[in-house]
Amino acid sequence: MRVFWIVVCLSLFNLNAFAQNSTFELSGHVKSPKGSALDGAYVKIGEQYFWTSEEGNYSAKLPEGNYKVHVSIIGFTPVDTVVQLHKNRTLDFVLKQSINGLDEVMLEGHQHKKTSQQVLYVDNDYLQNQFSGSLASSLEKLPGFNAMQIGSGASKPIIRGLGLNRVAVAENGVKQEGQQWGADHGLEIDALQVEDLEIIKGVGSIAYGSDALGGVVRIKNNNIPNEGLSGSVYTFAKSVNNSLGGSAQIAYKKDDWFVKGKLTGLSFGDYKLPTDQISYLNFDIPIYDEQLKNTAGKELDWYTQIGLVKERFSSTISLSKVYQKSGFFPGSHGIPDISRVEPDGDTRNIEEPFQRATHFKIINNSTFVFENGELDIDLSFQRNHRQEWSLFHTHYAGQQPPEINPNLELDFDLDTYGAKATYHHTFSKKHETRLGLDTQWKSNKIKGFNFLLPEYQSANYAIFAIHEFEPSQENLWTLGLRFDYGTIDMKGYYDPNLYEFLIGNNQSEETATSYAQRSQDLDRNFTSFNIRLGWDHQFNDQFSSKINLGTAFRLPTAIELGANGIHHGSFRHEQGDPNLDPEQGFMADVSLNYRENSWNINLTPYAYFFNNYIFLRPSGTFSLLPHSGQLYKYTESEALLSGVELQVDKELGRWHFGVAGEYIYNQQLTSNRSRNYPLPFTPANNVFTEVGYQLFTDSKIFNATEVSISNRSVMQQDRIAQGEEITPGYSLWGVGYQTLLEFDGFKANINFRIDNLLNTKYFNHTSFYRRLQIPEMGRNIQLSIKIPFGQS
Known part of the structure; x- marks a missing residue:
């Protein structure tokens, strides 16, 4: 690793002079069909992005090479092209008007060219090139973003050390609702069909409410296609788990109407580990x-959308379904048994225990355009059905298997209805206001021979207002206010078999009754008021900053209030607390950015203080439930979470250098300082480095061709919560090759890469399997090909 950094530094110094002499200017004008300038149009050239001036002009100084160029602005059809830059060039764009009111913007930012929050922009090409089996794992190269791994086919996002119910995922303005609370529950999103994605780092509570405390992963699948027929076919293969998959999409637009269809399917086998033995609970288990x-696992997803676009009205209806089925390592459910892990002769079959998840969504986005304003209405219904299947087993005598589906261990069936209305009014060029109403209603039913979470119904009603004041081109002020009222009604559950078991084991009647009453009837209401102030300031052409101050909140979830049972996904007895209050916090972050001569440097320190951070804490006593170990209780404590993120990008001729790193420090704050442990599920400090080199810059067939080598170094995580184990540090190497093949009207994006090149044995601190001492996947060779067709 030391040699690698020395090479990087020497390359930076030796090639810098050459790069200055090989830099060319790409500039131009972006306008409407009527010839008027488009102020604030988004122009992305390669990995850099710009916004047009009031006169519609843009300008970029770049090294020689081939670049993908994307130009877009709300209300107009985006344009994509590839530019060969070997001299100063002028490239103008005329965007066709589409009145795309569906391309909703993040409510806490400026509509076009500015936002006071930290936002990372990701397009479909990036996701497909970086696809690693799931959405969250495909984004891990981005600064401040980590993935909580669940085997090889599922994961969930972590932003600034916050995950689970503290990161919101929204598609077309509608927040995804499922069983986010579990470390073994994946995110039911088709990563290969995401059109555009934004990661809002920092509190997003004003726009998206509870669960957006750590940030928002904002998916936009509502781009209006070009006139006529268009689409693409994508296929990939991975060696580490013999994964095969493909995705196809097709779109057709004629006049005011358009329709889109997408289909994704993938299948994978048991994944390979760089070890032949693991040790768990004093058992040596062979691999x-x-x-x-x-x-092993499989996934089948479909998505369809129909839309109408008029001059002052636009509307789409989107229907989607994500189906996932994947197995659990047999040792993760119940007491480890060597006979259960012996080969069965088929590495692609899925035996018990396994999980099955289905997520169905229907979303209607409508926009009404007025003279000085715009009304957006988002209506949605979601059904998240998640099951865990395991051969029926009882931890105490007297429990009989259910007559129907006797091996169904846990079944959660969550229905969510949502309605959101946002009115955007422009008073002048300097003043814009958004007023919104946000409502949501949930109903969760349960089945299965095991008990963990009671049935419940919940609702949330909110109003919010966001005002933006732009006194000059150098300054943007944002003020956001939000008030929430939430309710939850949980049903009690009594287990007579457990009562008889405990009485038979000489427990007192009081103790047996308290354990047998697995959950109490609960009816609670919550309120929360929050505020955020943001400032975006441009010092000069090179330096800019963003500052955010405010409060954040999160309502306690049903699992935190009412859980009481053995959670095999976490290997412990978990117990909720019906008296928990909403999490309330204060946040501050500062983003400092420098951009000049293809340098792009961003430094972001941040800090959160929580009055009552909710987390699972070991109680220090052993549960009376058989085979359950120590009792873990949901509790609340003051807590501090802080850190700093760094991103550096530099173009040097044909070379590209990129570094993204983060440092996280957090702490429980209690009256007893000896109990001030770090917070659980905290990713280790890490840095990702990549060096790329462009090939075939003069070729007309091979465009945007690059070879790269990368390294991800993760420090030892020894700042651990109670019940966690120290995770050693590690260093992973990878290599890649990508190109755009183009000849005779045919196009194909080809991406080849090798991850974990040296087959390193390592542990991910936030992985689902970390508690079982199971390392992460070994060397993986992956090839993907995307072939677009039709209008582009």
Whole structure:
């Protein structure tokens, strides 16, 4: 690793002079069909992005090479092209008007060219090139973003050390609702069909409410296609789990109407590990053929959308379904048994225990355009059905298997209805205001022979207002206010079999009754008021900053209030507290950015203080439930979470250098300082480095061709919460090759890469399997090909 950094530094110094002499200017004008300048149009050239001036002009100084150029602005059809830059060039764009009111913007930012929050922009090409089996794992190269791994086919996002119910995921303005509370529950999103994505780092509570305390992963699948027929076909293969998959999309637009269809399917086998043995609970468990048994899975997703676009009205209806089925390593459910992990002769079959998840969504986005304003209405219905199947087993005598589906261990069936209305009014060029109403209603039913979470119904009603004041081109002020009123009604659950078992084991009647009453009837209301102030300031052409101050909140979830049972996904007895209050916090972050001569440097320190951070804490006593170990209780404490993120990008001729790193420090704050442990599920400090080199810059067939080498270094995580184990540091190497093949009207994006090149054995601190001492996947060779067709 030391040699690698020395090479990087020497390359920076030796090539810098050459790069200055090989830099060319790409500039131009962006206008409407009527010839008027488009102020604030978004222009992305390669990995850099710009916004047009009031006169519609843009200008960029770039090294020689081939660049993908994307130009877009709300209300107009985006344009994409590839530019060969070997001299100063002028490139103008005329965007066709589409009145795309569906391309809703983040409510806490400026509509076009500015936002006072930290935002990372990701397009479909990036996601497909970086696809690693799930959406969250495909984004791990971005600063401040980590993935909580669940085997090889599922993961969930972590932003600035916050995950689970503290990061909101929204599609077309509608917040995704499922079983986010579990470390073994994946995110039911089709990563290959995401059209555009934004990661809002920092509190997003004003626009998206509870669960957006750590940030928002904002998915936009509402781009209006070009006139006529268009589409693409994408296929990939991975060696680490013999994964095969493909995705196809097709779109057709004629006059005011358009329709889109998408389909994704993938299948993967048991994944390979760089080890032949693991040790868990004093058991030495062999890993035969270095493959983790029963971690195979499959996924089948579809998406369809129909839309109408008029001059002052636009509307779409989107229907989607994501189906996932994947196995659990047999040792993760119940007491480890060596006989259960012996090979069965089929690495692609899925045996019990396994999980099955289905997420169905229907979303209607409508926009009404007025003279000085715009009304957006988002209506939605979601059904998240998640099951865990395991061969029926009882931890105490007297429990009989259910007559129907006797091996169904846990079944959660969550229905969510949502309605959101946002009115955007422009008073002048300097003043814009958004007023919104946000409502949501949930109903969760349960089944299965095991008990963890009671049935419940909940609702949330909110009003919010966001005002933006732009006194000059150098300054943007944002003030956001939000008030929430939430309710939750949980049903009690009594287990007579458990009562008889405990009485038979000489427990007192009082103790047996308290354990048998697994959950109490609960009816609670919550309120929360929050505020955020943001300032975006441009010092000069090179330096800019963003500052955000405000409060954040999160309502306690049903699992935190009412859980009481053995959670095999976490390997412990978890117990909720019906008296928990909403999490309330204060946040501050500062983003400093420098951009000149293809340098792009961003430094972002941040800090959160929580009055009552909710987390699972070991109680210090053992549960009376058989095979459950120590009792973990949801509790609340003052807490501090802070850190700093760094991103550096530099173009040097044909070379590209990129560094993205983060440092996280957090702490419980209690009256007893000896109990001030770090917070659980905290990613280790890490840095990702990549060096790329462009090839075939003069070729007419091979465009945007690059070879790259990367390194991800993760420090030892020894700042651990109670019940966690120290995770050693590690260093992973990877290589890649990508190109755009183009000849005779045919196009194909080809991406080849090798991850974990040296087959390093390592542990991810936030992984679902970390508690079982199971390392992460070994060397992976992946090839993907995307072929677009039709209008582009």
